[in-house]
Amino acid sequence: MLLFETVREMGHEQVIFCHGKNPDIKAIIAIHDRTLGPAMGATRLFPYVSEEAALKDALRLSRGMTYKAACANIPAGGGKAVIIAHPEQKTPELFRAYGRFIEGLNGRFITGQDVNLTPEDVRSIRKETKYVVGVSEKSGGPAPVTALGVFLGIKAAVESHWESQELKGLKVAIQGLGNVGKNLCHHLHEHGMKLYVTDVDTAKTEEVKQLFGATVVSPKEIYALDVDIFAPCALGGMLNSETIPLLKAGIIAGAANNQLGDEQIHSQMLTQKGITYCPDYVINAGGLINVYNEMIGYNEEKAFQQVHNIYDTLLAIFDIAKQQKITTNDASKQLAEDRIMNAKKSKIPELAA
Ligand SMILES: NC(=O)c1ccc[n+]([C@@H]2O[C@H](COP(=O)([O-])OP(=O)(O)OC[C@H]3O[C@@H](n4cnc5c(N)ncnc54)[C@H](O)[C@@H]3O)[C@@H](O)[C@H]2O)c1
Ligand SMILES: N[C@@H](Cc1c[nH]c2ccccc12)C(=O)O
Numbered sequence: 001m002l003l004f005e006t007v008r009e010m011g012h013e014q015v016i017f018c019h020g021k022n023p024d025i026k027a028i029i030a031i032h033d034r035t036l037g038p039a040m041g042a043t044r045l046f047p048y049v050s051e052e053a054a055l056k057d058a059l060r061l062s063r064g065m066t067y068k069a070a071c072a073n074i075p076a077g078g079g080k081a082v083i084i085a086h087p088e089q090k091t092p093e094l095f096r097a098y099g100r101f102i103e104g105l106n107g108r109f110i111t112g113q114d115v116n117l118t119p120e121d122v123r124s125i126r127k128e129t130k131y132v133v134g135v136s137e138k139s140g141g142p143a144p145v146t147a148l149g150v151f152l153g154i155k156a157a158v159e160s161h162w163e164s165q166e167l168k169g170l171k172v173a174i175q176g177l178g179n180v181g182k183n184l185c186h187h188l189h190e191h192g193m194k195l196y197v198t199d200v201d202t203a204k205t206e207e208v209k210q211l212f213g214a215t216v217v218s219p220k221e222i223y224a225l226d227v228d229i230f231a232p233c234a235l236g237g238m239l240n241s242e243t244i245p246l247l248k249a250g251i252i253a254g255a256a257n258n259q260l261g262d263e264q265i266h267s268q269m270l271t272q273k274g275i276t277y278c279p280d281y282v283i284n285a286g287g288l289i290n291v292y293n294e295m296i297g298y299n300e301e302k303a304f305q306q307v308h309n310i311y312d313t314l315l316a317i318f319d320i321a322k323q324q325k326i327t328t329n330d331a332s333k334q335l336a337e338d339r340i341m342n343a344k345k346s347k348i349p350e351l352a353a
Contacts, residue, residue: 176234
């Protein structure tokens with residue numbers, strides 16, 4: 001990998017490699033862009049197959065956070081951190097050592113809980129640094145708010161795709177019934193939608209079947225179901241050259257980050273199939289909105305309004321895509337980059353020239 005070339009092309013400001021011998025720690029913190037505010041991004045722990053895979057994940061996820069904040073109109077920049085480890089290697093000392101790296105960045109990067117971290121792990125990080133958000137119980141945690149944002153995104157997509165406001169009776173396939181997926185099922189069920197669900201954890205599928213009368217299918221079957229909406233709420237990269245040809249849904253609207261295997265190739269494939277794709281970092285911004293508001297002093301009304309804006313932002317993105325005949329992925333990128341450029345111009349007037 002041509003390191004500096006990749007980082008320059010993706011627009012990153014700084015990439016930090018953290019290591020230590022005792023405790024043994026390998027972590028990468030990627031700070032993408034701080035034009036709109038401090039870089040925010042949760043920390044993920046994962047047994048990556050290679051250091052290159054870890055770096056790629058950090059780079060792509062951090063850029064996604066910049067776009068997420070910009071599209072949600074949150075004065076924050078984008079960052080992300082990955083710790084290269086197996087969940088079995090987790091110790092409080094590991095997280096405390098990691099916390100000291102975060103503290104050393106003096107607030108340029110603000111983090112919290114992501115894949116394979118528990119609230120307990122985040123509390124260990126917090127012993128060493130104040131730059132941690134999203135662990136307070138006050139606001140109910142980010143996942144329910146993310147799920148609400150995804151539900152509002154589904155409403156916007158239905159309105160744009162079928163010119164209809166009727167949700168009742170629509171069939172939705174939900175992939176992944178974790179913190180967000182399960183909460184999303186609740187909203188969909190409440191609005192009379194029919195649920196088809198999968199998870200690698202059968203206890204979760206059984207629970208959702210009991211709670212909402214969902215039909216359970218295997219992880220392989222979920223793509224080809226004859227449904228109206230496909231909601232990826234598990235891991236990234238699920239929309240790729242193998243899975244897209246199987247899809248029958250008219251809309252893709254889910255919480256997972258980095259849903260597209262390759263942003264350009266696979267967003268084009270979806271457009272060619274006539275599928276309305278809700279860009280992941282636009283529809284899943286509820287969690288960021290929630291932790292940001294918690295950080296500045298939680299105001300329920302303000303946070304609620306910002307989450308509801310996801311609906312209008314998506315309608316605007318669908319319009320831009322239709323008018324300019326571009327993918328929704330490119331339309332959302334354009335919206336985010338315009339907002340960042342405008343902020344840069346107001347800080348450095350020469351840029352406006
Ligand atoms: N939690 C948030 O507020 C938030 C915000 C924005 C984005 N996201 C993203 O949304 C996704 C879900 O987040 P979460 O907090 O619910 O995570 P989670 O870990 O609670 O849930 C993920 C679920 O997916 C399941 N899963 C994993 N691989 C699968 C597969 N191949 N097929 C089916 N199920 C599979 C897991 O068993 C788990 O139940 C993640 O990609 C996350 O990065 C979450
Ligand atoms: N992980 C969430 C947002 C989030 C949760 N906790 C955080 C702590 C800090 C920064 C962001 C977060 C996302 O991908 O959008």
